[in-house]
Amino acid sequence: MVTDDDRAVVLVVDDDRFMLDFIADSLGEHYAVHCAAGAADGLQRARALAPALMLVDVLMPEMDGYALCREVKDDFDIGDTPVLFLSALDGIEDRLRGFEVGGEDFVTKPVNPRILQAKVAKVLALQQERSQLKSQAQYATSTAMTAMTSMSETGLLLEVMKRFNQCGEARELAQALQESLALFAVDGVVELLLQGGSGIALNGRGPASELEISVLHHMATMDRITQFKTRMSISYPHCRLVVTNMPVDDPDRCGRLRDHLAMLLEAAEARLAAINNASLASRRGDAISGTIETLTRVLADVDLQQRQSRADALTVLNGVLMRLEQSMVGLGLTERQEEALLALVREGLEDVYSSQQAEAGFQDQLSVAVHGLQQAVHGSSGR
Incomplete structure (x- = not known):
C-alpha cells in the first residue's frame, strides 16, 4: 500500500514505546510509518492498512513476533507482506525460526538507523520485483x-x-x-x-x-x-x-x-x-583476438618503418657520394688519386646496396605475413 503522496506504508509492531518513536523518526522522512503497541493491534492494523512492509519485534507478551508473522502469512489478503524482525537475538536458531515462518530478515537491536533504512529499502525493492515477476x-x-x-x-x-x-x-x-x-x-x-x-x-x-x-x-x-x-x-x-x-x-x-x-x-x-x-573460453578467445590484432598493427608499423629506413639510407648514401665528387675539386688531388678514392667509396656503397638487397627478401616475407594477419583479423571481426 502507498499513501496519497506515493510513500510506502510501513507498519511497526513493538511493545516498547521508545522503540516505536525511534523507528518512526528514522523512517518517517521516506515512508508513511504507522505504529502498533502489540501483536494483536499489529495484526488488526495490518489487515486494515495492507502495508508495504512490517517491522515486528520478536519478544512481545501474549503473541511473539514469530507467531504474528505466521498469522500474517496465513492471511490470504496480506500474506505477501514482507516482515522484518526486530530482535537482539540473531543466532542461527533464531534465523531458522524466522525463515520457517516466512520472515525476510533481522534488524538487530540496538537499531542502527542507516542499517535499518538500507534493509527496508532493499526489501521493498525486492518486493516490487517479485510482484512484477x-x-x-x-x-x-x-x-x-x-x-x-x-x-x-x-x-x-x-x-x-x-x-x-x-x-x-x-x-x-x-x-x-x-x-x-x-x-x-x-x-x-x-x-x-x-x-x-x-x-x-x-x-x-x-x-x-x-x-x-x-x-x-x-x-x-x-x-x-x-x-x-x-x-x-x-x-x-x-x-x-x-x-x-x-x-x-x-x-x-x-x-x-x-x-x-x-x-x-x-x-x-x-x-x-x-x-x-x-564464458571463460569466450573471454580467452576475445583476449587472443585482441592480442593478434595488436601484434598485426605492430608488425605492419615495423614493416613500413623498415622500408622507409632502407629508402632513406639509400638517399643519404647517394647524397654522400655526390658531395664527395663535388669536394674533389678543392682537395688538390691528382686525377688518379681522385679515381682511386671514388672507386673505394663506390665499392663500399655497392656492399651496402648488396646487403640491403639481401634484406629485401626478408622484408617481402614480413610484408606477406602482415598481409595474411590483416586478412585473418579483418575476416574474423567481420570487417
Missing part, C-alpha cells in the same frame, strides 16, 4: 504443469534436465531450477554461486531474502543432503537448494523427491560448469 511465474508454472501432468516423475525429471541443457546463462539456469520445484509440487530457495564470489538466489516469488540466503549458507555447511522435518537441503559446490515443504506424511514420495531433487541439483551443477567454461 509473480504473474509471469504463475503463468509459466501453470503452463508447465498442464503439459506435464500426464508424465511420470522420471519423464518429468528428464524434461527438466533437457531444459537445463538449453540454458545459456546462469540466471536462466537459476530460473529454470526454481521453476522445476513447482513441477514437483514443492517450495524452496535455490542459489547458484558464480565466478568472482557473486551468486544468484531465487525463491518462488523472485529474488530470495537475506534471511533465506543466510539459511542456505548455513545448511551448506552440513551434509550433501540434510533433512529436518519438512525442511531439506541439498548442497553442491556451486548449486544449493532448500525445500521447505517436503511431504513427510508420504514417506515413499518423500524418498523419491529426495532422489529426484538431488539429481536435478547435480545436473544444474554440471550445466553451470559448462556455462562457466564457455
